[in-house]
Amino acid sequence: MIALWDSLPVLAQDIAVTLALLLPGVLLGAGVLRGFAPWPLVRAILWRFRGPSVLFVLLIALSVGMGIGLLAQERGLRQGTAQAADKFDLIVAAPGSELTAMFAAVFLQPSDMGLLSGDTYSAIAAHPSVTLAAPLAFGDSFGAASIVGTTADFVRHLSDERIEGRLWRTAEEAVVGALVPLEIGGRFAPSHGTGDAAEPDGHDGHESAVVGRMAPTGTPWDRAILVPVEAVWEVHGLANGHAPERAGQIGPPFDAAYFPGTPAVVLRAASLGASYGLRSEFTRDGETMAFFPGSVLAGLYRVMGDVRQAMSLMALVTQGLVAASVLLGLFILSRLFRRQIALLRALGAPRRFVFAVIWSFSAVLLLAGAAGGLLTGLGAAQLLSAAVTSRTGVAVAAGLGWTEIQFIAAFVSAGLALSLLPAALVLRQPVIEGLRA
Amino acid sequence: MADTEGCADREAGPSGGLALRVSGLTVRSPRGRVLLSLPSLELPGGTLLGVRGPSGAGKSTLLHALAGLSAVAEGTVRWGDTDLSRLDAEGRARFRADQIGMIFQDFLLFDELSAQDNAALPALFRPRAERAGLRARAAARLVGLGLSDTARSVASYSGGERQRVAIARALAAGAPVLLADEPTASLDRAAADRLIADLTGMARAAGTTLVAVSHDERLIARMDRVLTLADGAPVTGAQAA
Numbered sequence: 001m002i003a004l005w006d007s008l009p010v011l012a013q014d015i016a017v018t019l020a021l022l023l024p025g026v027l028l029g030a031g032v033l034r035g036f037a038p039w040p041l042v043r044a045i046l047w048r049f050r051g052p053s054v055l056f057v058l059l060i061a062l063s064v065g066m067g068i069g070l071l072a073q074e075r076g077l078r079q080g081t082a083q084a085a086d087k088f089d090l091i092v093a094a095p096g097s098e099l100t101a102m103f104a105a106v107f108l109q110p111s112d113m114g115l116l117s118g119d120t121y122s123a124i125a126a127h128p129s130v131t132l133a134a135p136l137a138f139g140d141s142f143g144a145a146s147i148v149g150t151t152a153d154f155v156r157h158l159s160d161e162r163i164e165g166r167l168w169r170t171a172e173e174a175v176v177g178a179l180v181p182l183e184i185g186g187r188f189a190p191s192h193g194t195g196d197a198a199e200p201d202g203h204d205g206h207e208s209a210v211v212g213r214m215a216p217t218g219t220p221w222d223r224a225i226l227v228p229v230e231a232v233w234e235v236h237g238l239a240n241g242h243a244p245e246r247a248g249q250i251g252p253p254f255d256a257a258y259f260p261g262t263p264a265v266v267l268r269a270a271s272l273g274a275s276y277g278l279r280s281e282f283t284r285d286g287e288t289m290a291f292f293p294g295s296v297l298a299g300l301y302r303v304m305g306d307v308r309q310a311m312s313l314m315a316l317v318t319q320g321l322v323a324a325s326v327l328l329g330l331f332i333l334s335r336l337f338r339r340q341i342a343l344l345r346a347l348g349a350p351r352r353f354v355f356a357v358i359w360s361f362s363a364v365l366l367l368a369g370a371a372g373g374l375l376t377g378l379g380a381a382q383l384l385s386a387a388v389t390s391r392t393g394v395a396v397a398a399g400l401g402w403t404e405i406q407f408i409a410a411f412v413s414a415g416l417a418l419s420l421l422p423a424a425l426v427l428r429q430p431v432i433e434g435l436r437a
Numbered sequence: 438m439a440d441t442e443g444c445a446d447r448e449a450g451p452s453g454g455l456a457l458r459v460s461g462l463t464v465r466s467p468r469g470r471v472l473l474s475l476p477s478l479e480l481p482g483g484t485l486l487g488v489r490g491p492s493g494a495g496k497s498t499l500l501h502a503l504a505g506l507s508a509v510a511e512g513t514v515r516w517g518d519t520d521l522s523r524l525d526a527e528g529r530a531r532f533r534a535d536q537i538g539m540i541f542q543d544f545l546l547f548d549e550l551s552a553q554d555n556a557a558l559p560a561l562f563r564p565r566a567e568r569a570g571l572r573a574r575a576a577a578r579l580v581g582l583g584l585s586d587t588a589r590s591v592a593s594y595s596g597g598e599r600q601r602v603a604i605a606r607a608l609a610a611g612a613p614v615l616l617a618d619e620p621t622a623s624l625d626r627a628a629a630d631r632l633i634a635d636l637t638g639m640a641r642a643a644g645t646t647l648v649a650v651s652h653d654e655r656l657i658a659r660m661d662r663v664l665t666l667a668d669g670a671p672v673t674g675a676q677a678a
Contacts, residue, residue, distance in 0.1 A: 035564075035565070036561070036562060037561055038561060040550060040554055040561065041547065041558075041561060043549070044547045044548075044549035044550050045549075047549045048547075048548070048549055339545065340545075340547065343541075343545045344562070345506075345530060346504065346506060346533065346539050346541075347533065347534065347539060347558065347559055347606075348530045348531065348532070348533035348534025348535070348537070348559065348562075349530065349534070349559075349561075349562040350527065350530060350531070350534075350562060351526075351527060351530070353561070353562035431506050432501050432506055432507065435506075435541070435545075
């Protein structure tokens with residue numbers, strides 16, 4: 001059985017789980033409504049008590065929406081960050097925090113990091129398994145855009161060679177990310193530092209021209225300006241990585257003696273196995289650390305997963321409280337139409353029919369609330385995603401996934417089952433008292 | 438025929454409804470207080486019985502007992518061959534659905550539904566095979582009661598029209614028994630007079646047994662027999678007068 005399940009495509013498994021979650025609710029509904037057509041009465045009751053009914057639908061929608069929004073947002077964030085790290089197979093940096101190094105190199109979050117020497121860089125770049133070794137240089141900005149010094153090969157790799165215009169040929173040329181507000185042909189003067197600490201006049205006299213624009217990558221690099229690493233070094237009054245006789249050279253090979261240092265080197269290896277070999281080789285006490293950003297993210301997701309579990313537990317408790325409130329509310333609401341219920345009994349309606357009317361009323365509120373919750377959750381997730389994307393540049397796409405659909409399916413089934421309770425309680429009310437109400 | 442203490446006789450109508458036989462009926466409140474004590478009451482089928490008395494006399498309690506709605510009852514209430522005292526709540530509901538039409542003081546209609554849907558309300562819980570017939574009878578009753586444009590919501594109807602819709606609902610299932618609780622109390626005089634004529638006329642035409650609780654002497658005057666209650670018990674002839 002397990003083997004059969006495992007052999008099913010993931011989509012089939014998701015559909016099967018969803019149907020299994022919905023099945024109890026569907027069977028319940030079929031059982032309760034069998035032989036009856038209570039809808040005209042349900043519509044009449046809904047319309048008569050439309051104010052409280054709408055309030056209940058909103059309450060349920062908000063409660064479900066919170067759950068949906070959190071689930072969708074968390075998954076979107078995970079996918080977005082994973083996508084952002086996709087082009088960064090292996091990073092070598094000075095020993096320290098892998099997380100800090102990853103945030104700096106992948107997500108362009110400014111931080112103080114140690115530098116790798118020219119000899120270290122040369123050893124890395126010369127390794128036979130390495131197909132790309134791109135030094136990174138941070139520290140400058142233009143407006144909200146970070147300026148990152150690197151190599152042309154890395155820009156090709158990062159953009160999958162989807163570049164409008166061309167790559168730089170001199171240290172005074174730049175390629176901008178898709179979202180940087182500079183046109184090709186435009187010019188800019190770098191500020192020293194980033195964010196509020198940036199000094200607009202820190203690099204007086206230096207100016208670069210935009211010669212290309214990368215296609216969108218959905219990463220923080222869409223908001224970055226990429227320049228030859230030599231440009232960053234020169235602007236800071238450092239050697240430019242090349243011996244004086246080759247001072248005009250742009251890009252590797254670099255001369256170790258004139259290499260000012262780099263906080264991180266992005267590596268690509270010939271194969272996955274080679275990547276693991278490189279990680280072992282360049283993880284040296286006191287000298288370098290090599291790590292897979294994907295692994296660091298996975299560790300982060302594990303921590304986030306723990307937090308998510310705690311949050312899920314809290315959300316579950318909250319959902320339970322909301323469910324209890326909803327049940328209580330449904331019971332109170334159903335007391336509003338106790339006269340109508342008593343009338344039906346006085347006219348000879350079977351208990352099962354009256355039960356079906358009350359249950360259907362609750363079911364409509366629950367289903368409308370669940371549908372509203374789906375829209376609310378997706379809307380909230382979209383807003384949050386836009387906010388996160390705007391702040392970090394990580395393209396977070398919080399769409400509707402099977403997790404959310406299954407969450408809704410479970411909520412609907414559980415809600416329909418719990419709705420039996422107020423329906424049963426209302427039936428216990430004396431008919432004569434109801435007629436006199 | 439004075440078969441019950443406190444029950445005054447007039448000429449009985451044609452027999453088509455169920456006969457009623459009540460014996461040793463005592464209805465108590467949940468706390469045990471006696472709300473109604475009726476030693477005996479016998480009505481031939483098709484009789485129109487008026488029940489009168491001051492407020493709190495037990496009139497509505499009697500009606501509820503006759504409908505099998507009272508939860509606390511002693512004695513027997515027999516409609517035709519059916520002893521309601523021997524039926525459980527669901528059995529009594531089934532009996533009401535098949536044999537009893539009920540009319541209430543404040544109509545108890547669903548304002549959001551049309552006159553047609555209100556009159557055919559019992560169709561919603563009847564077996565599927567009976568629904569179309571019941572709807573057709575409800576429509577015919579509405580026409581018979583002089584109501585037109587029955588597709589609009591009853592919220593726009595006058596009190597008299599609303600009560601006529603309620604009568605159509607009570608008669609739609611073709612019940613041989615009609616129980617009416619203060620059917621004219623919410624109506625103005627003209628509407629009440631028309632309703633009295635409609636109600637008694639239709640009941641007599643169909644031979645329906647009608648028990649009407651009312652303070653309205655004009656309605657009481659149209660009944661075949663009158664039962665006067667006070668303090669939960671029948672009043673003897675001299676007292677009743």
